[in-house]
Amino acid sequence: MTIEYATRYRTASRIPADPTKPYFIEKGEGDRAHLFGDLITVYAGGEQTENTFNFFTVEGPKGDIIPAHVHADTHEVFYITQGAVRLFVEDTEGVQQEKLLTPGDFGFVPKNCKHAYRMEREHSQVVGVAAGPGGTFERFFETLGAPADALGLPREPVIPEPHKFGSVPEQFDVRFLRDHEWRTR
Amino acid sequence: MTIEYATRYRTASRIPADPTKPYFIEKGEGDRAHLFGDLITVYAGGEQTENTFNFFTVEGPKGDIIPAHVHADTHEVFYITQGAVRLFVEDTEGVQQEKLLTPGDFGFVPKNCKHAYRMEREHSQVVGVAAGPGGTFERFFETLGAPADALGLPREPVIPEPHKFGSVPEQFDVRFLRDHEWRTR
Numbered sequence: 497m498t499i500e501y502a503t504r505y506r507t508a509s510r511i512p513a514d515p516t517k518p519y520f521i522e523k524g525e526g527d528r529a530h531l532f533g534d535l536i537t538v539y540a541g542g543e544q545t546e547n548t549f550n551f552f553t554v555e556g557p558k559g560d561i562i563p564a565h566v567h568a569d570t571h572e573v574f575y576i577t578q579g580a581v582r583l584f585v586e587d588t589e590g591v592q593q594e595k596l597l598t599p600g601d602f603g604f605v606p607k608n609c610k611h612a613y614r615m616e617r618e619h620s621q622v623v624g625v626a627a628g629p630g631g632t633f634e635r636f637f638e639t640l641g642a643p644a645d646a647l648g649l650p651r652e653p654v655i656p657e658p659h660k661f662g663s664v665p666e667q668f669d670v671r672f673l674r675d676h677e678w679r680t681r
Numbered sequence: 682m683t684i685e686y687a688t689r690y691r692t693a694s695r696i697p698a699d700p701t702k703p704y705f706i707e708k709g710e711g712d713r714a715h716l717f718g719d720l721i722t723v724y725a726g727g728e729q730t731e732n733t734f735n736f737f738t739v740e741g742p743k744g745d746i747i748p749a750h751v752h753a754d755t756h757e758v759f760y761i762t763q764g765a766v767r768l769f770v771e772d773t774e775g776v777q778q779e780k781l782l783t784p785g786d787f788g789f790v791p792k793n794c795k796h797a798y799r800m801e802r803e804h805s806q807v808v809g810v811a812a813g814p815g816g817t818f819e820r821f822f823e824t825l826g827a828p829a830d831a832l833g834l835p836r837e838p839v840i841p842e843p844h845k846f847g848s849v850p851e852q853f854d855v856r857f858l859r860d861h862e863w864r865t866r
Contacts, residue, residue, distance in 0.1 A: 515791060516773055516791050517772055518771075518772055518796070520768070520787065520789075522785075522787075523783075523785025524785065526787065540787075540789050545812070545813070546813060548734055549733060549734035549810055549812055571729060571733070573724075577785075583705070593705075595705045598708075599708070600707075602708075602736070604706075604725050604729060606700060623808065625736060625810055628730070629731050
């Protein structure tokens with residue numbers, strides 16, 4: 497038996513609307529969203545944790561570097577579970593680093609550190625936790641992109657309408673940095 | 682080049698003492714601790730996240746169920762990355778559930794829900810996040826057990842001295858429940 501719940505985010509979610517209830521979610525069956533070529537799956541959000549943390553995965557094809565961005569109030573974990581992901585990060589003094597992460601490797605990006613990543617193998621997967629004293633931001637992906645019912649990576653990239661870039665990132669503590677250069681290579 | 686830092690927890694840690702610095706940790710090289718037959722590896726703690734969340738792994742042999750316990754102020758994630766782990770949980774109304782979790786599966790235990798688990802395959806691994814409004818509790822394992830330098834599972838189980846059970850769990854929001862019965866089987 498699979499139990500599904502109606503929540504503020506989905507008509508049928510594996511995450512209970514009642515945050516006092518324990519739950520299990522099988523691989524891939526969290527709240528899914530598509531953004532560009534990536535599949536984001538949320539397993540727990542701010543409602544479950546009194547806004548202290550969240551837990552999600554990002555899966556995607558081998559591809560281009562994503563746009564550099566920064567969070568003013570959000571610390572972020574990158575833990576690789578499939579494939580290979582190159583993480584680029586710049587500290588608050590402007591010192592840049594990059595590193596290729598493979599399964600079991602970990603990266604930590606404190607708030608106010610510019611960062612980006614590039615998936616370097618097909619169907620790489622990253623476990624993410626992204627939170628800070630201001631809350632959690634797991635619904636960014638489906639708000640900029642779109643909620644998804646199907647399992648698996650998007651068949652076609654989901655390109656946000658241009659007007660969304662003006663309002664959605666700010667709402668979720670994301671600031672994209674146009675023309676940011678990574679000088680690590 | 683591997684950079685190591687002196688922190689309040691280790692003379693040589695891959696976690697920077699300065700929480701504003703981004704960092705990478707390769708698989709297995711976080712702050713390690715042994716407790717009973719398990720290896721616990723901390724990749725990020727409360728110092729990194731303004732006390733909002735942590736990130737650690739627990740690896741262990743196929744074995745017995747760990748003692749049932751509960752956290753008054755801590756929500757906990759179980760995300761399986763190797764092997765198979767059976768999670769037992771009881772909600773605040775006394776309803777019990779158990780489920781065998783395999784890689785990619787997820788379990789969420791809200792605060793005040795009694796829980797336990799049993800690793801059902803050799804060298805299973807769980808990714809954990811355990812935090813709540815009162816903070817994070819990633820140093821429980823090394824305080825009840827012992828910090829470890831070596832990589833890999835403990836060669837001999839680390840059994841805490843009896844007096845530690847009287848003081849350490851409470852300090853980290855852990856309450857063991859002697860004689861708790863799982864009626865799910």
